[in-house]
Amino acid sequence: MFEFITDEEERGQVGIGTLIVFIAMVLVAAIAAGVLINTAGFLQSQAEQTGQQASSQVSDRVQEVVTTGNVTDSEIEWVNVTVTKAPGAGDIDLENSTVTWIGPSGTYSLVHQNQSESGNEFFTVNDVSDSDDSSPVLNDVGDRLQLSFNVTETDGFTGPLQEGDKVTLEVNTVSGATTTIQFAVPESLSGKNAVKL
Structure with a gap:
């Protein structure tokens, strides 16, 4: 009539329930740990990539060595800017760089001659010192390359630079780093073939 449950049976049921809850908690914890590890790995990878890009934007820039101008009839028709890598910079591909020319005749966005489309202004790159022909x-x-700009009307500029003209160049590398180079034409060009700007 009455059924008695012994202490051993109660303990067995409680033990099985506890075991099931424990296994469920372990499974949930393992899944959560896996998600956290994957997320942490993704965030670390993204942070490293962002750090490298930010570093490149600061360091992967050119440094001006010297700027000269070729004089014809007391006007400058060619501007030559010799550049090298800035300290700490990685490889810099000048073919994929752009130059913003801000001068007395206006502002121009210039690309390398190989990247130029018909009618666009461009610059050329010449070797000054390049031991491995890169x-x-x-x-x-030790690399020294020369950015050359033909500033006559035939290449899209409005005309040669005159005495006293001032120009600002912004060289933007493919990583986003920018170098600003400013120069002024001397007040007298008469009798000269070339001048330092």
Whole structure:
């Protein structure tokens, strides 16, 4: 009539229930740990990539060595800017760089001659010092490459530079780093073939 449950049976049922709850908690914890580990790995990878890009934007830039102008009839028709890698910079591909020319006749966005489409203004790159023939890539601290700009009307500019003209160049590398180079034409060009700007 009455059924008695012994202490041993009660303990067995409680033990099985506890075991099931414990296994469920372990499974949930394992899944959560897996998600956290994957998320942490993704965030670390993204942070490293962002850090490298930010570093490149600061360090992967060119450094001006010297700027000269070729004089014809007391006007400058060619501007030559010799550049090298800035300290700490990686390889810099000048073919994929852009130059913003801000001068007395206006502002121009210039691309490398190989990237130029018909009618666009452009610049050329010449070797000054390049031991491994990597031009137009600056990949060594000893590399010196020359950015050359024909500022006559035939290449899209409004005319040669005159005495006293001031120009600002912004060289933007493919990583987003920008170098600003400013120069002024001397007040007298008469009798000169070339001048330092």
